[in-house]
Amino acid sequence: MIEIKNLWAKIEDKGILKGINLTINKGEVHAIMGPNGSGKSTLAQILAGRETYEVTEGSVTFKGKDLLDMDPEIRAREGIFMAFQYPVEIPGVSCTYFLKSALNGIRDHKGQPPLDAMEFLAMIREKMDLLGIDQNLINRAVNEGFSGGEKKRNEIFQMQVLNPDLAILDETDSGLDIDALKVVASGVTQFKNSEKSVIVVTHYQRLLDYITPDFIHVLYNGRIVKSGGKELAHELEDQGYDRIKNEADSALPVEESIA
Amino acid sequence: MSELLTTEKENETEDIVDAYTKQEYKFGFVTDIEMDTAPPGLSEEIIRFISKKKNEPEFLLDWRLQAYRHWQTMEEPKWPNVNYNAIDYQNIIYYAAPKKKVTLNSLDEVDPELIKTYEKLGIPLAEQKRLTGVAVDAVFDSVSVATTFKAKLEEMGIVFCSFSDAVLNHPDLIKRYLGTVVPYRDNFFASLNSAVFTDGSFCYIPKGVKCPLELSTYFRINTAGTGQFERTLIVADEDSEVSYLEGCTAPMRDENQLHAAVVELIAHKNAKIKYSTVQNWYPGDKNGKGGIYNFVTKRGRCEGENSKISWTQVETGSAITWKYPSVILKGDNSIGEFYSVALTNNMQQADTGTKMVHMGKNTRSNIVSKGISAGKGQNSYRGLVKVLKNASNARNYTQCDSMLLGDRCGAHTFPYIEVANTKSQVEHEASTSKIGEDQIFYCQQRGISPEDAVSMIVNGFCKEVFKELPMEFAVEAKKLLEVSLEGSVG
Ligand SMILES: Nc1ncnc2c1ncn2[C@@H]1O[C@H](COP(=O)(O)OP(=O)(O)O)[C@@H](O)[C@H]1O
Ligand SMILES: [Mg+2]
Numbered sequence: 001m002i003e004i005k006n007l008w009a010k011i012e013d014k015g016i017l018k019g020i021n022l023t024i025n026k027g028e029v030h031a032i033m034g035p036n037g038s039g040k041s042t043l044a045q046i047l048a049g050r051e052t053y054e055v056t057e058g059s060v061t062f063k064g065k066d067l068l069d070m071d072p073e074i075r076a077r078e079g080i081f082m083a084f085q086y087p088v089e090i091p092g093v094s095c096t097y098f099l100k101s102a103l104n105g106i107r108d109h110k111g112q113p114p115l116d117a118m119e120f121l122a123m124i125r126e127k128m129d130l131l132g133i134d135q136n137l138i139n140r141a142v143n144e145g146f147s148g149g150e151k152k153r154n155e156i157f158q159m160q161v162l163n164p165d166l167a168i169l170d171e172t173d174s175g176l177d178i179d180a181l182k183v184v185a186s187g188v189t190q191f192k193n194s195e196k197s198v199i200v201v202t203h204y205q206r207l208l209d210y211i212t213p214d215f216i217h218v219l220y221n222g223r224i225v226k227s228g229g230k231e232l233a234h235e236l237e238d239q240g241y242d243r244i245k246n247e248a249d250s251a252l253p254v255e256e257s258i259a
Numbered sequence: 260m261s262e263l264l265t266t267e268k269e270n271e272t273e274d275i276v277d278a279y280t281k282q283e284y285k286f287g288f289v290t291d292i293e294m295d296t297a298p299p300g301l302s303e304e305i306i307r308f309i310s311k312k313k314n315e316p317e318f319l320l321d322w323r324l325q326a327y328r329h330w331q332t333m334e335e336p337k338w339p340n341v342n343y344n345a346i347d348y349q350n351i352i353y354y355a356a357p358k359k360k361v362t363l364n365s366l367d368e369v370d371p372e373l374i375k376t377y378e379k380l381g382i383p384l385a386e387q388k389r390l391t392g393v394a395v396d397a398v399f400d401s402v403s404v405a406t407t408f409k410a411k412l413e414e415m416g417i418v419f420c421s422f423s424d425a426v427l428n429h430p431d432l433i434k435r436y437l438g439t440v441v442p443y444r445d446n447f448f449a450s451l452n453s454a455v456f457t458d459g460s461f462c463y464i465p466k467g468v469k470c471p472l473e474l475s476t477y478f479r480i481n482t483a484g485t486g487q488f489e490r491t492l493i494v495a496d497e498d499s500e501v502s503y504l505e506g507c508t509a510p511m512r513d514e515n516q517l518h519a520a521v522v523e524l525i526a527h528k529n530a531k532i533k534y535s536t537v538q539n540w541y542p543g544d545k546n547g548k549g550g551i552y553n554f555v556t557k558r559g560r561c562e563g564e565n566s567k568i569s570w571t572q573v574e575t576g577s578a579i580t581w582k583y584p585s586v587i588l589k590g591d592n593s594i595g596e597f598y599s600v601a602l603t604n605n606m607q608q609a610d611t612g613t614k615m616v617h618m619g620k621n622t623r624s625n626i627v628s629k630g631i632s633a634g635k636g637q638n639s640y641r642g643l644v645k646v647l648k649n650a651s652n653a654r655n656y657t658q659c660d661s662m663l664l665g666d667r668c669g670a671h672t673f674p675y676i677e678v679a680n681t682k683s684q685v686e687h688e689a690s691t692s693k694i695g696e697d698q699i700f701y702c703q704q705r706g707i708s709p710e711d712a713v714s715m716i717v718n719g720f721c722k723e724v725f726k727e728l729p730m731e732f733a734v735e736a737k738k739l740l741e742v743s744l745e746g747s748v749g
Contacts, residue, residue, distance in 0.1 A: 048704050052696075076706035088701040092719025101715065102705035109706070141719065158705065 001026050001166055001197040002047075002067070007058035009046055016042045016053070018222035024166070027194040031208055031233070032201045034219035035241045040201045041085055043219070044170045047199075048082040049075050063165065076102075077109035079165030083155035083172045085201075090142040095154065098142045099124070099161055106162060127160040131187050148175040156187040167191065168199045173207035185210030205233040220248050297354040303327060306454055309354045313423050313457075316430050319437075326443035326453030333447045339610035340639040340671055341579050343552060346517055353455045353488070412472070418463040419474055422490050425461035432463055436494055440523035440560045440587070448519040448581075449556040452488045456521070459489035464499040464530070473729055475504040489520040495530035497563060502533040504732055518577075519554045528563025528590065533571070535728050537736050540576035542743075545605045545634075550578025557584035558614075561593030561622075569596040570613065571727045573736040575743040578607060583641065585614035588622035588650075595624040598724040600736070602717075602743055603636025603668070612642035612673075617653035617683065626657040629721050632668035633744055639671040644685050646678040653683035661691040662720050664713065664744070692720075714741040 002024050009017040016039050024030050032040055046053050047060065049072030060067040067075060090098065104114040115123065128138065131153050143151050152172050159167050169188065173181055188211050192198050200211055208216075208230065216233055218226040220241070225248040226232065236244070297305055306327055310320040335346070412419050418429060426433050443453035464470055495501050505522075518540065526532050534557075543550025553576075559568035570584035586595030597613035615624035630638040644655045661670035672689050694716055702712035718725070718737050725733045 048700075050700055072700060072703035073706050073708050076704055082704055084701065084704075088695070088697050090698055090701070090716055090719055092722035093715050098702075098705070098707075098715070101711065102702075102707055105706040105708070105711070162705065 001063065003061045005059045007060065008056045009042060009053045010056055011053050016222050020224060024197045026197060029192060029198045029200065029211060029213045031213035031216045032199060032219055033216060033236060038219045039222045040219050041170055044082055044168045044201055047168060048072060048080060077106045081159050081162055081164035082168040083159060083170060085170040087143045087151045087155055089144045091144050093142050095138040095140060095142050099158060103162060124161055127157060130190065131157050132183055133157050149180040152176060152184055156184050160187060160191055166197045170201045171203060173202055181207065182210060205237050208233045218244055220245060297352055299352050300349045301353060305353055309455060309457060312354060315426055318434055319426060323454050326450050329444050330450035330454055333450055335447050339581050341581060341608040341610050343579050351517060354457055415468050416465040417468060417470055420461055422459040422461050436492055436525055440525060440558050441521050441556050446556060448554040449521050452490060452519045452521045456488040456490040459491045462493040464495045464501045466496045467498045470501040473502045473504050487518045491522040493532060494525045495527060495532050497528045497530060500531045502729065504535050504729060506537040517552045522557040524559030524568055526561050526566035526568050529565045531567045532559060533569045535732055536572040537732055537739060538574045538576050539739055542576050542607050543578040553577035553580045553582060555582040560587040561590050561595060564590040565592045566590050567594040571598040571724065574601040574609060574611060575739050580609040580611055582611045583613055587616045588624065589618045591619040592621045593619055597626045598727045600629045600721045600724045601638055602631040602740060603638045604743055605634040605636060607636045610639040610641055612640045614643040615655060617646040617650040619650060621652045622650055624655045627723050628659045629724055630661040630670050631717055632670050633664035634668060636668045639673060641673040643675040646680050646683045648679045650680050651682045653680060655685045657687045659689040663693045714744055717744060
């Protein structure tokens with residue numbers, strides 16, 4: 001599905017990603033964990049095409065195509081979806097209108113005819129029920145005045161409607177109570193199948209109790225310092241990030257570990 | 260706007276006045292009543308020519324001449340936050356009769372750029388079809404040539420016709436109301452209009468009648484070099500209601516064209532007037548060349564108690580817009596509203612806003628202004644809320660939001676508040692936002708192009724105003740914003 005090779009990125013003059021290598025196959029769920037500030041969101045945003053970050057080295061291939069060459073909307077239409085850590089408010093634009101425009105943009109890219117309002121509403125109905133999203137919410141402006149939980153559920157709802165090949169969830173679990181967490185997790189479980197891949201970015205392991213990852217990677221200081229199976233989550237839970245941090249720091253050249 | 264005018268008068272240059280007074284006879288010509296087009300220039304003779312052409316009664320000619328004489332003593336206002344080259348008032352043609360035949364025989368004759376714009380707007384050239392269900396009084400050049408749905412309206416006693424027809428058929432109404440809201444002395448452009456206006460629309464809704472149709476006028480400028488001086492007068496008698504739509508699209512022009520219209524609205528007791536405008540005059544090219552100067556005086560008076568006047572405008576066109584639809588709240592409990600979207604792109608300049616004058620008790624006014632600036636566009640909101648001594652319990656709420664696209668454009672807010680009654684309440688809220696890179700990225704991440712994202716965000720920003728527009732107008736307004744913003748991102 002996606003192959004990230006030796007990816008380096010910076011913002012202004014600050015290096016953030018320092019050689020990421022990651023390959024994700026169809027049907028796999030990968031979790032990316034790591035302490036705050038380690039570069040998880042940066043990686044997610046770079047894959048989605050955010051131009052704030054400058055890729056200085058490396059390549060990313062998505063379904064055989066050069067991802068870094070594509071505009072963000074093309075990436076989306078090609079099948080990349082990112083659930084934002086901080087979903088953005090768009091005052092005055094209703095969720096329905098927004099999502100319908102997005103969906104029809106993607107359909108057009110795939111050579112499919114646009115859905116009219118009726119077809120669209122029929123299609124989203126089922127997904128709304130699943131995620132406990134009511135009509136009032138989607139009649140409101142995108143994310144405007146939404147609670148934290150509503151925002152996150154809305155992201156997962158959009159993911160389900162847009163039906164991407166690769167979903168990147170950036171801290172979709174943070175700020176959710178346990179019930180909301182379960183709803184979000186079941187949304188993801190419903191979504192994934194042997195044709196789709198998911199990257200779950202999280203700071204905590206509790207989401208992984210509900211979404212079982214095939215692989216877990218620990219990102220620290222812009223590098224993947226440890227990879228493993230789902231048992232790695234429990235190891236991290238028991239020991240925290242400190243051991244991994246210490247190991248990683250001691251492996252670094254001195255000047256960088258001080259910085 | 261007269262207060263604003265006098266308070267900010269500056270640059271006492273006599274040049275302009277001199278120009279009119281001294282050159283008056285330089286262009287001496289014999290006025291030939293058979294002529295279809297007057298020679299350029301302005302003089303008493305020209306005004307008499309126009310009046311005669313239109314078979315006007317004596318009182319109207321006198322009124323025009325008074326206006327003209329007064330205008331000669333006035334100076335062009337300098338206070339709006341706009342810049343333009345001096346207008347040569349002696350180089351304007353003040354009268355052009357309508358062409359007998361259709362101006363263009365086929366689409367091939369139309370500027371292809373204009374056709375493209377029409378297509379993007381989804382407007383078939385047979386615009387009247389699009390307006391099925393809407394009465395159209397199309398103004399081609401300076402004289403009305405088409406009035407529809409007249410019979411139906413007549414049955415209800417509604418008068419909806421060209422201003423010229425009203426002068427001939429309802430001189431009593433014209434005499435009674437003309438200039439009562441915007442006197443000929445009001446301001447430079449209103450005086451000029453009073454002297455030389457050639458046509459416009461007139462509407463009278465009798466007592467107790469609710470007009471069943473949206474009344475609509477399509478203005479166009481077709482003859483090169485013809486200044487447009489329309490005059491619109493709408494009178495809603497007691498307990499009546501009317502919704503009036505004004506929209507315009509102008510073809511490409513190379514020379515700046517002055518457009519100085521006057522609109523007067525009068526709402527009697529319990530009457531409601533809703534006046535909606537989508538203004539799309541040619542804004543000039545990217546460098547600001549060409550484009551319409553839109554210097555308009557629009558004002559309504561809530562004459563009777565419980566009356567209501569509501570202005571909704573979407574301004575995307577013109578090189579320069581200078582326009583302050585206002586309401587004088589005379590009747591007790593009367594309501595004035597102003598909902599405005601003004602967009603400036605490239606070199607466009609807009610200085611627009613409103614004036615709410617609270618005279619009666621319990622009067623209320625509501626102002627929602629949305630200014631959008633892109634390119635090097637300059638957008639100013641100028642609003643006056645004035646509460647007179649007797650206007651107890653008057654309330655005003657003003658919300659004034661600006662949105663900037665890019666960093667070469669500007670938004671400016673000039674609120675003027677004058678309150679002489681302590682039992683009144685005036686609230687003003689203002690915000691300026693830059694269209695967020697994070698908002699655009701969020702849309703893009705969902706598969707929406709940056710262009711569509713911008714128009715979506717801008718339309719969302721304008722929603723409070725658009726929802727005041729009649730349905731089909733709202734659709735058109737949205738498309739208009741999209742087209743007007745084209746090329747302003749990326
Ligand atoms: N827009 C930005 N401007 C400056 N620094 C940034 C920006 N975004 C991220 N960073 C920095 O990059 C590092 C990684 O941030 P981030 O990717 O958000 O980490 P995580 O998601 O793992 O918490 C942090 O040090 C953060 O301060
Ligand atoms: Mg993060």
